[in-house]
Amino acid sequence: MSKTPNRSRKQRAPLDIRSVAARANVSIATVSRTINRVPTVNAKLAKRVWTAIHELGYVPNTQARALGSGRSGMLGLVVSEITNPFFPELIQGFEDVAIENGFEILISSTNYDPKRMEVCIRRLLERKAEGVAIMTFGIEQPLFEQLAERNIPLVFVDAGPDRPGVSLLKVDYGHGIRQGVQHLAALGHRKIGFISGPMRLHSARSRSAAFLHALKECGIAARPEWHVEGDHTLEGGIKAMEKILECASRPSAVMCSNDMTAIGVLHKAFRVGLRVPADLSVIGYDDIQMAKVTIPPLTSIQMSRVDLAKAAVRALKEHIVEGGNPQREYKIDTHLVVRESTAYPPGAMSDLKSS
Amino acid sequence: MSKTPNRSRKQRAPLDIRSVAARANVSIATVSRTINRVPTVNAKLAKRVWTAIHELGYVPNTQARALGSGRSGMLGLVVSEITNPFFPELIQGFEDVAIENGFEILISSTNYDPKRMEVCIRRLLERKAEGVAIMTFGIEQPLFEQLAERNIPLVFVDAGPDRPGVSLLKVDYGHGIRQGVQHLAALGHRKIGFISGPMRLHSARSRSAAFLHALKECGIAARPEWHVEGDHTLEGGIKAMEKILECASRPSAVMCSNDMTAIGVLHKAFRVGLRVPADLSVIGYDDIQMAKVTIPPLTSIQMSRVDLAKAAVRALKEHIVEGGNPQREYKIDTHLVVRESTAYPPGAMSDLKSS
DNA sequence: ATCCACAAAGAAAACGCTTTCTCTTGGAGC
DNA sequence: GCTCCAAGAGAAAGCGTTTTCTTTGTGGAT
Numbered sequence A, B: 001m002s003k004t005p006n007r008s009r010k011q012r013a014p015l016d017i018r019s020v021a022a023r024a025n026v027s028i029a030t031v032s033r034t035i036n037r038v039p040t041v042n043a044k045l046a047k048r049v050w051t052a053i054h055e056l057g058y059v060p061n062t063q064a065r066a067l068g069s070g071r072s073g074m075l076g077l078v079v080s081e082i083t084n085p086f087f088p089e090l091i092q093g094f095e096d097v098a099i100e101n102g103f104e105i106l107i108s109s110t111n112y113d114p115k116r117m118e119v120c121i122r123r124l125l126e127r128k129a130e131g132v133a134i135m136t137f138g139i140e141q142p143l144f145e146q147l148a149e150r151n152i153p154l155v156f157v158d159a160g161p162d163r164p165g166v167s168l169l170k171v172d173y174g175h176g177i178r179q180g181v182q183h184l185a186a187l188g189h190r191k192i193g194f195i196s197g198p199m200r201l202h203s204a205r206s207r208s209a210a211f212l213h214a215l216k217e218c219g220i221a222a223r224p225e226w227h228v229e230g231d232h233t234l235e236g237g238i239k240a241m242e243k244i245l246e247c248a249s250r251p252s253a254v255m256c257s258n259d260m261t262a263i264g265v266l267h268k269a270f271r272v273g274l275r276v277p278a279d280l281s282v283i284g285y286d287d288i289q290m291a292k293v294t295i296p297p298l299t300s301i302q303m304s305r306v307d308l309a310k311a312a313v314r315a316l317k318e319h320i321v322e323g324g325n326p327q328r329e330y331k332i333d334t335h336l337v338v339r340e341s342t343a344y345p346p347g348a349m350s351d352l353k354s355s
Numbered sequence C: 001a002t003c004c005a006c007a008a009a010g011a012a013a014a015c016g017c018t019t020t021c022t023c024t025t026g027g028a029g030c
Numbered sequence D: 001g002c003t004c005c006a007a008g009a010g011a012a013a014g015c016g017t018t019t020t021c022t023t024t025g026t027g028g029a030t
Helices: A017-024 A028-035 A043-056 A062-069 A086-100 A114-126 A141-149 A173-187 A202-217 A234-246 A259-271 A289-293 A305-322 B017-024 B028-035 B043-056 B062-069 B086-100 B114-126 B141-149 B173-187 B202-217 B234-246 B259-271 B305-322
Strands: A074-079 A104-109 A131-135 A154-157 A166-172 A192-196 A227-229 A253-256 A281-286 A299-303 A329-337 B074-079 B104-109 B131-135 B154-157 B166-172 B192-196 B227-229 B253-256 B281-286 B299-303 B329-337
Touching: A017 A028, A017 A043, A028 A043, A062 B062, A074 A086, A074 A114, A074 A305, A086 A104, A086 A131, A086 A305, A086 B086, A104 A114, A114 A141, A131 A141, A131 A305, A141 A154, A154 A305, A166 A173, A166 A305, A173 A202, A173 A253, A173 A281, A173 A299, A173 A329, A192 A202, A192 A234, A227 A234, A234 A253, A234 A259, A253 A259, A259 A281, A259 A289, A289 B234, A289 B259, A299 A305, A305 A329, B017 B028, B017 B043, B028 B043, B074 B086, B074 B114, B074 B305, B086 B104, B086 B131, B086 B305, B104 B114, B114 B141, B131 B141, B131 B305, B141 B154, B154 B305, B166 B173, B166 B305, B173 B202, B173 B253, B173 B281, B173 B299, B173 B329, B192 B202, B192 B234, B227 B234, B234 B253, B234 B259, B253 B259, B259 B281, B299 B305, B305 B329
Parallel strands: A074 A104, A074 A131, A131 A154, A154 A166, A166 A329, A192 A227, A192 A253, A253 A281, A281 A299, B074 B104, B074 B131, B131 B154, B154 B166, B166 B329, B192 B227, B192 B253, B253 B281, B281 B299
Antiparallel strands: A299 A329, B299 B329
């Protein structure tokens, strides 16, 4: 090992704002103002600056910009699991909306792992995110106290710490789920199972509760052995379905807390030779893209990723630019999308089935 | 609108390295050295510094760090489409490996859109990414010249500009695809269709060529009308399958350039009442998680996301830390994973089918 | 005991911008 | 023709680090 420092400053021409200034024969202040479209710069000078910028191929340094201005221009987005298709769809929407509003995004996937989550939060802090959307659907909020304490605008889904500057995206699980249960009830189902998400997730508890509530509304008795906990993954769906199949008396329909679970259920049903929807009706939740092409196409409850993304960015932006700590709530609604994984229960008037 | 500037510096205590220094009664240089684990700091002082850091809840500012050190510590990852499950899986792997190696990642999804791609590149430039992995599988390379010109270490899949500092991940499409074709041939298929990806993608062309080559090796004639171009999406798979179904004579097996396409094919087959694998065998490519649970589970050619991610980060890191411009190549291999979407062609010895 | 080399800590100079402050101009008003 | 003011451009002071350069102190060799 030589003593040479392994870092070589100025490996090439500096290509900074100074070189642009020199070439355009103006001060660096003018270059900065031009780039930031400050209206007071003379049009002629501005043109000269832009020319210089293009000729030199100059690109401003974001880090320096952030440092100088005190604004990072970044919004954090924390999701639970990037490999669950729901989230990439959400990320895409969030990114689009964020960019429209002049922000860039910083994605963090927690994988339901508290350790990873800590790393994520640290990263958001270190990078000075101006606002953070926590779309993990209810994972341990206390971890996010650090962000709240530092007065970073936050948006949670469903529930979050009750603090100024923390807004909420209230998802109306009730509506979609009621529609789902009513749909099943209308078809004649009285034996309806439910596979929840991990019960430590707020959203999973909400969905579960909404299901029970809807069941009662329809005058259908809940059967605890048909109400099993999943984990929002394919494998979780399969395992949960196995549990349900072990019951002496089986439900004629199963509602799932998300589509991945439902796809697992579809798979397990296929494995044991149960035909969907003839022998078993299945309803998913989220309405991911894949739901359109499962076999059979999945009846699912849609929660719009775009709405979620729009509301989140909007909430954050309001906090950031308007200042103040609104602590608002935004409603996100959900509704049933009927496809082909639901039908009359076995035996009941199956000959009436049309189309 | 008041004349008050909408930016308020120092809204709280500064909580910078200076306050830590003051509290620990050392200079800021010592704090910096402590944080960066420079071995020359006295253990006693270091402890004092750490205490101060924790008591204050100090978090260093990444932007300032990057500016001061000239190292951003960020690796760019450009993917084509975040909503295609292959990519989130890849991202996850890449992130894990990158973090292990002390880097953070900056994700950009291009959506096959040149305009977006330009934005992505600009962002990477502005944020001073120290290296970029371009995992778009062959989209227009010229766009990345900007990065290459600035001497940023680059990794491409399959093919990239022939320049110092640009490494390649050579995927051995041939092997997996040959296995796939041989598998079909062994089952007795002689009529094999192929749905490619968008032909402007290098990887799509390679897979297509590899398929044709393997066909020839097996002494099977290629039928142009069974060789149709898809776009690596679900809908693309459905449409491509429709085209194939229009053919007067239909293939008994279809190989797809990726799993999403294959899932589309499965769906279309279901729609028209073709049973897979009894009436039609289907092979996918990528072996995404979902392949395990399609109905039937999809025989697919696996290309390891983890291998890809590891090789990419390794290549980048070698460029960055070792300096020099290696221009290396890394082999990524692929192999067939047999599941249940492939079987004897219809009519041929179907009674021999075991298990 | 004196000097020197060396280790460890502090002072200060970057890093590449933004933004405040200051200065120069040119024109309106008298 | 002179003053005053506003507009536009430049100078310079940060922003929060890292890293070089200095300084200070310590132990060993002479």
